[in-house]
Amino acid sequence: MDVIEAMETCIAMRYLKSDPIPEADLQRLIYAATRASSPGNSQGWEFIVLTDSNIKKVIGEAVASGMAPVFENLPDDIDPVSDRMYKGAIHLAENFSNVPAWIIGAARKIYPPHEPSIEFMHSTIYPAAQNLIVAARSMGIGSTFTTFQMVAEDAIRSELSVPEDVHLCFCAAVGYPERSFGPVRRKPLEEVTHWNKW
Numbered sequence: 485m486d487v488i489e490a491m492e493t494c495i496a497m498r499y500l501k502s503d504p505i506p507e508a509d510l511q512r513l514i515y516a517a518t519r520a521s522s523p524g525n526s527q528g529w530e531f532i533v534l535t536d537s538n539i540k541k542v543i544g545e546a547v548a549s550g551m552a553p554v555f556e557n558l559p560d561d562i563d564p565v566s567d568r569m570y571k572g573a574i575h576l577a578e579n580f581s582n583v584p585a586w587i588i589g590a591a592r593k594i595y596p597p598h599e600p601s602i603e604f605m606h607s608t609i610y611p612a613a614q615n616l617i618v619a620a621r622s623m624g625i626g627s628t629f630t631t632f633q634m635v636a637e638d639a640i641r642s643e644l645s646v647p648e649d650v651h652l653c654f655c656a657a658v659g660y661p662e663r664s665f666g667p668v669r670r671k672p673l674e675e676v677t678h679w680n681k682w
């Protein structure tokens with residue numbers, strides 16, 4: 485698949501089949517993630533792959549209860565697109581353990597060496613995450629970039645023995661899609677591009 489076509493159609497896939505993804509394909513996703521650029525080629529990224537049912541159950545319970553207040557307090561006048569998105573996010577959180585694999589993207593604050601900064605740390609992990617999502621799409625695998633790790637940080641750290649200096653940065657759902665891939669809806673170029681002056 486052409487890389488632009490993969491980018492155009494890698495919608496957040498929140499409805500996933502529970503069929504397992506072969507380990508070689510999960511490794512290929514991480515391979516793609518780790519082909520990304522990083523500041524000074526520092527590569528301060530790490531990836532935790534969750535496929536074990538018991539671990540997914542424990543972390544899934546923490547995610548579902550952590551997300552519950554967010555989902556319970558959604559505004560009433562929500563537009564149909566956001567409504568669909570939240571319904572999908574609720575489905576994903578509540579079905580955490582049925583998702584065949586979750587990939588947690590983690591990073592260490594190591595760049596620049598003389599004065600490591602949180603900005604450089606995030607700028608390391610996000611291109612890797614996008615590579616992973618686009619690669620998944622090209623392989624016919626659905627994914628959703630989430631920040632579920634933020635509401636379940638304690639459970640993730642203790643269950644997975646994550647070292648203290650490792651920051652948890654994203655938590656991507658990975659599985660075969662239950663729904664069709666489709667075009668991402670983004671602003672037109674004219675709205676976001678400035679040629680030679682603002």
Ligand SMILES: Cc1cc2nc3c(=O)[nH]c(=O)nc-3n(C[C@H](O)[C@H](O)[C@H](O)COP(=O)(O)O)c2cc1C
Binds near residue numbers: 497628630
């Ligand atoms: C930083 C970031 C955080 C996100 N967090 C979540 C999340 O917690 N749960 C979720 O279901 N989707 C999450 N998403 C996915 C976006 O909601 C989604 O990509 C966006 O609504 C556009 O939809 P599309 O990718 O299907 O076109 C996140 C995406 C990014 C980049």
